[in-house]
Amino acid sequence: MSAASTTSPRSPWLAAYATAVFAFIYLPIVVLVLYSFNRDGVGGFPPRHFTVAWYRQLFADSAIWDSVLNSLIVAAGAVTISLTFGLLAALALDRTEFPGKALFRRLVLLPLVLPGIITGLSLLLFAVRAQLQLSLVTIFLGHGTALISVATTELFAGLQKMDRRQEEASLDLGATPWRTFWRVTLPNLQLSLIAAGLLIFTLSMDEIAVTFFLYGREYTLPLEIWGRLRRGITPEINAISTLILVVSIFLITIWYHLRARSERR
Amino acid sequence: MSAAPSATPPAAGATLLEVRAVSKKFGAREVLKTLSLNIASGEFLTLLGESGSGKTTLLRLIAGFEQPTAGEIWMSGERLDTLPPYRRRVNTVFQQYALFPHLDVSENVAYGLRAAGTAKAEIAARVTQALQMVRMHEFSAAKPAKLSGGQQQRVALARALVNRPQLLLLDEPLSALDANLRKEMQSELKALQREVGITFLFVTHDQEEAMALSDRVALLRNGDLEQVASPREIYEHPATAYTAQFIGQTNLLRGTVRNGVADCGALQFRCPRADGAALFSLRPEAIALAGPSQPRDAVSFTATVRQQIYAGATELLELETASGTTLRARVPSGADVAVSTAHNFVFAAASAIAVKE
Amino acid sequence: MYSRTYKLLVAIPPIAWVGLFLLFPYVLMFVHSFWTVRDGSIVHQWNLQNYVTLFRNPLYLTVLFRTARIAVSVTLLSLLLGYPLAYYLSFRAGPRKELLYQLVIVPLWVSYLVRGYAWKTILGSDGVLNGFLQFLHLTHEPVSALLYSPFAVTLTLTHIYTPFVFLPIYASLEHIPRPLVEASQDLGAGPLKTFFRVILPLSLPGLLAGATFAFVLSFGDFLAPLLVGGASGTMIANLVQSLFGAAYDWPLGAAISVFILLFTLALLALTQRLERRWSFD
Numbered sequence: 076m077s078a079a080s081t082t083s084p085r086s087p088w089l090a091a092y093a094t095a096v097f098a099f100i101y102l103p104i105v106v107l108v109l110y111s112f113n114r115d116g117v118g119g120f121p122p123r124h125f126t127v128a129w130y131r132q133l134f135a136d137s138a139i140w141d142s143v144l145n146s147l148i149v150a151a152g153a154v155t156i157s158l159t160f161g162l163l164a165a166l167a168l169d170r171t172e173f174p175g176k177a178l179f180r181r182l183v184l185l186p187l188v189l190p191g192i193i194t195g196l197s198l199l200l201f202a203v204r205a206q207l208q209l210s211l212v213t214i215f216l217g218h219g220t221a222l223i224s225v226a227t228t229e230l231f232a233g234l235q236k237m238d239r240r241q242e243e244a245s246l247d248l249g250a251t252p253w254r255t256f257w258r259v260t261l262p263n264l265q266l267s268l269i270a271a272g273l274l275i276f277t278l279s280m281d282e283i284a285v286t287f288f289l290y291g292r293e294y295t296l297p298l299e300i301w302g303r304l305r306r307g308i309t310p311e312i313n314a315i316s317t318l319i320l321v322v323s324i325f326l327i328t329i330w331y332h333l334r335a336r337s338e339r340r
Numbered sequence: 341m342s343a344a345p346s347a348t349p350p351a352a353g354a355t356l357l358e359v360r361a362v363s364k365k366f367g368a369r370e371v372l373k374t375l376s377l378n379i380a381s382g383e384f385l386t387l388l389g390e391s392g393s394g395k396t397t398l399l400r401l402i403a404g405f406e407q408p409t410a411g412e413i414w415m416s417g418e419r420l421d422t423l424p425p426y427r428r429r430v431n432t433v434f435q436q437y438a439l440f441p442h443l444d445v446s447e448n449v450a451y452g453l454r455a456a457g458t459a460k461a462e463i464a465a466r467v468t469q470a471l472q473m474v475r476m477h478e479f480s481a482a483k484p485a486k487l488s489g490g491q492q493q494r495v496a497l498a499r500a501l502v503n504r505p506q507l508l509l510l511d512e513p514l515s516a517l518d519a520n521l522r523k524e525m526q527s528e529l530k531a532l533q534r535e536v537g538i539t540f541l542f543v544t545h546d547q548e549e550a551m552a553l554s555d556r557v558a559l560l561r562n563g564d565l566e567q568v569a570s571p572r573e574i575y576e577h578p579a580t581a582y583t584a585q586f587i588g589q590t591n592l593l594r595g596t597v598r599n600g601v602a603d604c605g606a607l608q609f610r611c612p613r614a615d616g617a618a619l620f621s622l623r624p625e626a627i628a629l630a631g632p633s634q635p636r637d638a639v640s641f642t643a644t645v646r647q648q649i650y651a652g653a654t655e656l657l658e659l660e661t662a663s664g665t666t667l668r669a670r671v672p673s674g675a676d677v678a679v680s681t682a683h684n685f686v687f688a689a690a691s692a693i694a695v696k697e
Numbered sequence: 698m699y700s701r702t703y704k705l706l707v708a709i710p711p712i713a714w715v716g717l718f719l720l721f722p723y724v725l726m727f728v729h730s731f732w733t734v735r736d737g738s739i740v741h742q743w744n745l746q747n748y749v750t751l752f753r754n755p756l757y758l759t760v761l762f763r764t765a766r767i768a769v770s771v772t773l774l775s776l777l778l779g780y781p782l783a784y785y786l787s788f789r790a791g792p793r794k795e796l797l798y799q800l801v802i803v804p805l806w807v808s809y810l811v812r813g814y815a816w817k818t819i820l821g822s823d824g825v826l827n828g829f830l831q832f833l834h835l836t837h838e839p840v841s842a843l844l845y846s847p848f849a850v851t852l853t854l855t856h857i858y859t860p861f862v863f864l865p866i867y868a869s870l871e872h873i874p875r876p877l878v879e880a881s882q883d884l885g886a887g888p889l890k891t892f893f894r895v896i897l898p899l900s901l902p903g904l905l906a907g908a909t910f911a912f913v914l915s916f917g918d919f920l921a922p923l924l925v926g927g928a929s930g931t932m933i934a935n936l937v938q939s940l941f942g943a944a945y946d947w948p949l950g951a952a953i954s955v956f957i958l959l960f961t962l963a964l965l966a967l968t969q970r971l972e973r974r975w976s977f978d
Contacts (some may be wrong), residue, residue: 091787121828200729316814442899
């Protein structure tokens with residue numbers, strides 16, 4: 076039976092308040108996109124003289140695109156590492172018992188709720204101790220390790236939803252555990268894996284708090300943006316941000332579709 | 341209890357609740373079709389129907405969780421459908437009990453009294469009394485999650501009754517219980533209703549439950565009332581083929597009446613009706629094996645027993661007449677019948693009830 | 698049903714990796730916090746001097762209190778914005794609920810940096826807000842007090858964490874069985890009483906999770922202060938960052954980091970306990 080009507084009487088004040096909160100959330104984003112097309116750059120009101128000059132300038136800016144490439148490399152590596160270890164960690168948490176399991180769970184998930192600076196600096200100390208040169212490799216190590224938390228959360232949820240009897244049936248039908256893992260367990264987790272991968276990719280592309288302490292000579296995109304922000308406000312940052320926004324929305328859309336599909340199953 | 345205190349319930353037997361030509365649509369779907377129903381004060385009325393018949397919707401309209409698309413609902417001379425749920429002197433026992441998980445049993449029961457601003461001492465006294473009435477006073481400090489289904493059920497009853505509503509709505513309250521507990525709660529519920537004298541409007545899809553509990557049964561079908569009558573009346577004199585089939589088992593015989601005789605293929609019997617096509621309901625227990633002494637106006641026929649299904653005190657026989665009509669007969673167990681053998685059967689002509697389509 | 702080999706194969710690699718790249722670095726940080734710096738190099742001499750400095754030095758204490766004040770403000774403001782929004786979506790938005798939910802989620806994925814930067818362009822003395830105020834002739838001179846202040850940091854962090862606070866609250870509101878709300882009304886409680894006696898208590902776990910998240914992450918934030926905070930908006934993590942940078946006192950920086958880490962862990966332990974007590978299923 077539909078139960079909607081009693082629980083949603085008209086409430087104009089609350090609706091107005093919710094609208095105001097939405098406005099607050101979206102104001103900076105709208106400003107950002109709007110001023111990326113403003114000839115006179117960022118600032119002043121109202122924006123006038125539509126232009127795509129900042130985008131043209133952006134596309135000619137090789138430093139930005141080098142950093143984008145670096146970010147893509149780091150993100151690809153981070154996705155690989157964190158999915159691999161996240162999957163194993165989720166399996167370990169879901170179906171094994173070992174001393175210190177509770178501690179392990181907390182430790183793996185800690186980067187989710189810990190300010191990035193702590194993880195970043197700890198890894199910096201580690202790099203110094205291990206005499207690692209700060210470079211894209213240390214950034215990749217940082218992202219890969221911190222984002223295992225995200226992979227583990229997503230994949231553990233996937234495992235919890237999975238019907239354990241499917242694996243039992245596979246073993247019962249004579250498949251080896253190895254074969255069962257590849258033919259039953261992994262296909263069941265396919266959507267969780269893709270969703271987690273997309274999420275980790277997005278988070279890695281945007282990561283700055285951990286990255287901040289681990290970079291060498293090569294910049295990732297957020298570091299490049301950061302460097303320019305420190306120097307002042309430049310409209311091509313609006314342009315790149317708008318592009319990032321478009322790409323993020325694209326990725327989010329995919330992510331939600333996958334998630335909705337996995338929830339329907 | 342926060343409703344206008346001026347509205348006092350009418351004397352027992354007088355009309356308490358009037359549903360006047362109420363209809364309800366969810367979008368294009370018509371869930372209730374211009375339905376009218378009166379409930380008498382002190383009555384135990386059951387809304388019976390299949391899922392989707394509109395019985396729960398009607399209950400929710402009376403409780404105030406839904407608004408009628410058209411029509412009005414009145415209680416004790418006061419218009420009800422325009423009031424929000426918290427201003428109606430109606431309380432509900434919900435299907436899954438809907439006990440507040442963060443409050444203990446006595447806080448749950450006190451909820452309505454506190455909302456009405458009742459004095460502390462009175463709340464305490466009435467909560468104790470209500471919990472004693474449902475034999476749950478020992479559990480007053482327990483959280484609902486610690487209680488069994490039957491115990492939660494009792495608390496839900498106490499929580500509603502403690503407010504002394506004019507009308508208590510019960511939305512399939514027994515459906516979550518297992519069969520034994522269900523039977524037990526049925527008799528408790530009936531006893532409780534007599535004790536408190538509050539009008540009960542009970543919703544169920546279980547016809548046996550409806551028969552066991554109610555003063556009157558209102559059978560709903562596709563958002564419309566099929567028949568409203570006492571359990572005995574509705575069973576013995578079903579108005580329609582649907583009612584006859586929904587309540588208990590029956591054989592439907594299609595035929596024509598001519599000159600006071602009904603002709604239903606294999607069976608012919610006297611029938612004081614006008615000529616024309618007719619449909620009859622013949623309960624399986626009305627059919628008996630032919631014996632030495634036969635009732636007056638007995639109709640006898642020969643049929644082959646196709647199946648014999650044992651059911652304790654009785655057994656159900658599936659019969660096939662020579663012309664191929666199948667009938668079901670319920671006979672006392674131990675009858676001398678054999679499967680695939682022809683036997684003689686009888687029924688009283690008066691037990692074939694003419695019903696509408 | 699899983700063999701010993703299977704269990705070892707799935708458990709050992711992540712334990713080893715996390716042990717090496719997460720636990721060991723945290724331990725290093727912990728160890729560093731007891732060392733000291735002499736003549737520009739780190740001396741491995743165990744002492745508690747760094748912790749004494751953190752709690753004795755008025756500069757650090759001032760920044761610590763400011764950080765706590767900003768983090769509390771951000772938490773309260775995010776709740777003030779996020780809770781009613783979540784309530785509206787869950788109980789009042791009707792069929793538009795799904796769409797509105799997606800609308801709250803989208804900004805969550807907009808780059809953290811970019812959002813900080815956007816506030817900088819809005820609040821700056823030649824920024825959008827000042828341009829807007831002058832456009833309306835409300836002011837003639839640019840208002841310069843907006844940017845580079847604790848206010849700007851609070852605003853930016855509130856903007857960043859409101860959707861994060863919204864999410865768990867919304868989830869816990871959606872989790873409340875609707876018959877409970879109907880039961881409350883049925884028992885004579887109006888909308889306000891129903892909210893305070895049923896809905897609010899049952900959404901406390903979500904509220905707490907969101908508040909913890911916003912508090913912990915804004916407490917340890919150093920980027921928003923760098924972007925929009927100026928000198929008066931410096932927070933505790935900025936001190937850490939400069940101790941690891943220009944000021945070159947890694948042990949002291951490590952001690953403050955350890956303090957933040959332990960503080961976070963203590964808070965998480967506390968809220969988890971409360972969440973467990975307040976959840977009812």
